[in-house]
Each structure stands twice: as structure tokens, then as C-alpha cells.
Amino acid sequence: AQSVAQPEDQVNVAEGNPLTVKCTYSVSGNPYLFWYVQYPNRGLQFLLKYITGDNLVKGSYGFEAEFNKSQTSFHLKKPSALVSDSALYFCAVRDINSGYSTLTFGKGTMLLVSP
Amino acid sequence: DAGVIQSPRHEVTEMGQEVTLRCKPISGHDYLFWYRQTMMRGLELLIYFNNNVPIDDSGMPEDRFSAKMPNASFSTLKIQPSEPRDSAVYFCASSLRGLAGSTGELFFGEGSRLTVL
Numbered sequence: 065a066q067s068v069a070q071p072e073d074q075v076n077v078a079e080g081n082p083l084t085v086k087c088t089y090s091v092s093g094n095p096y097l098f099w100y101v102q103y104p105n106r107g108l109q110f111l112l113k114y115i116t117g118d119n120l121v122k123g124s125y126g127f128e129a130e131f132n133k134s135q136t137s138f139h140l141k142k143p144s145a146l147v148s149d150s151a152l153y154f155c156a157v158r159d160i161n162s163g164y165s166t167l168t169f170g171k172g173t174m175l176l177v178s179p
Numbered sequence: 180d181a182g183v184i185q186s187p188r189h190e191v192t193e194m195g196q197e198v199t200l201r202c203k204p205i206s207g208h209d210y211l212f213w214y215r216q217t218m219m220r221g222l223e224l225l226i227y228f229n230n231n232v233p234i235d236d237s238g239m240p241e242d243r244f245s246a247k248m249p250n251a252s253f254s255t256l257k258i259q260p261s262e263p264r265d266s267a268v269y270f271c272a273s274s275l276r277g278l279a280g281s282t283g284e285l286f287f288g289e290g291s292r293l294t295v296l
């Protein structure tokens with residue numbers, strides 16, 4: 065079985081400050097990990113993914129995420145937040161070793177960046 | 180590529196009416212997914228297809244819901260009869276897995292917002 069937890073319903077940060085959106089996962093094997101962003105009245109857009117290799121993954125719009133196997137975490141980060149980053153963020157996981165599995169999504173974290 | 184295309188973007192209907200939502204996946208993608216998003220339940224996987232064949236429909240809420248994929252470029256999600264509790268945003272997504280077992284990230288359409296009065 066695979067699961068994802070996003071412990072925060074909402075994250076508030078001031079523009080220009082660093083931001084972190086938390087994600088922890090559970091898989092029986094090795095994970096593929098993803099972050100998606102959803103702007104109001106839009107579909108989910110792919111931001112970045114971790115497959116293997118470097119634990120720090122860089123993605124779109126200046127976002128990055130750090131894979132930590134010992135803590136089973138994949139937190140999303142950005143050094144300097146923009147008001148336009150305000151959106152709903154989803155973490156997702158797929159177990160590589162399960163043969164085939166669909167992505168399991170977290171419940172989402174709303175990021176609000178204030179001017 | 181134009182991405183995943185869904186229609187209609189908005190649908191308002193009355194309880195008891197039939198609703199049909201449509202999806203055109205990205206050309207060449209071999210998996211197609213239907214999701215439902217509500218405030219209360221978040222993002223729920225309803226059904227997915229591989230090479231036009233339904234693989235898992237365990238997320239379909241009840242027999243009022245049905246989905247088809249007659250060819251690689253078109254899928255429908257039908258609700259008959261519709262009820263107010265079906266009001267939600269319905270997303271279609273596609274991905275490419277292929278033989279090499281790619282990482283399989285999903286590409287989402289813009290969604291169909293359904294309101295059942």
C-alpha cells in the first residue's frame with residue numbers, strides 16, 4: 065500500500081520569505097514522488113518529480129524539493145515566495161516496486177503568500 | 180500538443196438529468212484517468228483505462244456513474260440520473276507508461292465543473 069500525508073491544510077508566508085510545504089509518504093518499496101500545483105479554477109499542473117539520484121530536485125517556477133529517505137519526506141521549498149505562488153499544492157507518490165500502481169495524492173495544502 | 184482537453188468546462192443541470200463529460204487525452208498517452216474533486220473529499224480517483232480498457236473502476240461511487248473509452252483519443256464519463264451530491268469538479272488526466280515503465284506523471288485537463296440543482 066502507498067500513502068501520502070500533507071500535515072498542513074494551509075501555509076501562510078510573506079512575499080520574499082522562504083516557503084516550505086511538507087509531505088511525508090509511505091510505500092513498501094522505493095518511491096516515485098511528485099508535486100503538483102493547482103491554481104483557482106484550473107487543473108493540476110506538474111511541478112517536479114523525484115525518481116532517483118540527487119536528493120534535491122529542481123522544478124518549475126523556482127520550486128525545489130528535497131527527498132529524505134530516512135524521514136520518508138519530500139518537502140517542497142522555494143527560497144523567496146511570490147504572491148503569484150498562492151495556490152493549492154499536492155504531493156503524490158507511486159511505488160516503483162509494485163509493478164504498476166496509480167499515483168496516490170495527498171489532500172493538498174493551500175499556500176497563501178501575502179504582499 | 181494541446182494537452183488534455185475536457186468539455187464542457189461548466190455544466191449546470193437539474194436533478195435527474197443525464198450528464199456526459201468528455202475528455203481527449205494527449206496523443207500517444209496510454210493511460211487515462213477520471214478524478215473528482217470536492218472540498219469535502221479532496222481528489223478522488225474514479226476510474227482509469229489502459230489502452231482503452233478499463234482497469235480499475237472501484238472508485239466509481241455507484242451504478243449511476245459509467246465511463247467509456249471507445250478509442251485512444253476519446254473518453255466519456257456519464258452520470259444518469261444526476262443528483263445534487265454529484266456536484267464537483269471532474270478532471271481527466273492522461274499519462275504515458277509504455278513498455279519502459281516511465282515515471283508516469285499525470286497531465287490534467289482543466290476540469291469540468293458540474294452543478295446539479
